[in-house]
Amino acid sequence: GLGDGFSVYTEVYTNGENAFIVITYETMTWPAHLGPVCEGFWNYTLEEKPFKCYLQLSIPYYSTFYFDGKSLYLVDPFLKNSPKAPGILSHPLFYHQNDSWTMVFFKEEPFISSLVWRFDENCVDYLGVGNYTREQRSPITEPVKGVLENGTIVFSDGSQTYVIPIKELEPYFNANFTVKYLEGVFLDGGIIFYPAVYRGVWNLTYPQRYDYSKVVLFGEENGEAKLLNTSSMKPFPLFFYDGKSLKVFHIFRIVENGTLEIFVEKNFFTHWPKCIYRNVTITMTKTVTMTTTKTVTETKEHTKTVTETKREEGICGVGALFALSLLPLVLRRIKNE
Structure with missing residues (x-):
């Protein structure tokens, strides 16, 4: 199942021209012994619970995408059919050197092994089994936090600045407080940005009965919570802005049975040929x-x-x-x- 709730965070690896994006969907659970950890748990409303009680991260699922400056592609070497749910449980690695990318994905069965690919933006070459470990992490590109100013969100790193009207973004969010938590990474031709805080808890009634038809999205400040039907949840968005036009990519949506549906259908490994x-x-x-x-x-x-x-x-x-x-x-x- 999807636990008691979820949290989503995004990492970007870029050479300036293009980027690999890892979006982690991690399940969250209330501690097994609710009494000592959160006294009065069952007395709080669902909107109050995230701010009164402790949630712990549980199982991560990794979805990787490649952005070439125009389009977004799903990067999953183990994909067999049209994607419906993420299935990669180990964090992939990305290194850019000598005008090419090294991509490392971990195969879980029959035993854990690191599989390595090389991508030079023209074709993909499988290099075989590497000696990488799941504990390794490749250096990410540090994001810039968006700042709210006069009805706009501003991204600036000192040398370049992008200003986007909030009214252009609000249609893609269920909760207005989401715009407070946008982060972005600069590319040569624009900026990729996304919600840095995107989390929720499922409806839970005594004694521990789950109802995935309702969910509460919540922010970091007390009171930033919104109860809604799961069926009305909008897809998790990823944006690209070049200073003139805004592109919106729908990444995934949580459906009523508590599963995750991936929307990006373009397949990286079928779009670029083998070397x-x-x-x-x-x-x-x-x-x-x-x-x-x-x-x-x-x-x-x-x-x-x-x-x-x-x-x-x-x-x-x-x-x-x-x-x-x-x-x-x-x-x-x-x-x-």
Whole structure:
């Protein structure tokens, strides 16, 4: 089940141009022995309980997305069918180096292992099993808190500033206090922002009977609570603003039976092709009558290689340019002969 409540938080990993986004949906529970921890628990209303009693985090579920500056893609290497609920229980890792991303996902069965992929924004290459552990965390891009000013939300890091009217955001929230808790991460072409506080508790009646048809969303300050029907809950939003237009991505929605439905249908691993490596043949002519052919075979172990990475519909990467750079060397060798 989904426990007694839930909490959602977001992490962004970016190189400035694009970003991987990990959204964690974590179940929360009231402590097993309610009496000593929260005296009078059953006397409080559902709106009062989150501010009077202690909730503890329980089981996290991780959903990962990739934003290329325009569209959002679900990143799940274990996905088989259209996504309906998150199923990744270990936090993925993301590292950007040498113009490419290293992505690490943990396979839970039959035993825990770290699976590694490389992504250069053109194609995806599976590198095999790595030696990463679930306790590791990759460095996130620190977010900037939004500030409410005269009916707007302002994001500024000292060098760039974005101002968004609150009235443009309110239709995407069930509770007005949500706009107080927006955070964002700057990209080269705009800002990604999202609710940093998004949590709720399910209706619970004595003696511990759950009713997932009603939920209370609550903030950080006493009184910031709103009771509503689960069926009327709006999807958790992710925004991108470039200074002119606002894009809204619906991430997930909690449905009445207490399960989570993911809305992002674009699949990262089917949108970008697998990297294809092949032999590269260079042909050159010394005279009209004699032709010399030199073949360079790409291998991952050999250091003096020519690598040509090919998409299904064309070549990606710098392999072709590197191959052409070998021409003067081969010609000089032929001339010396």
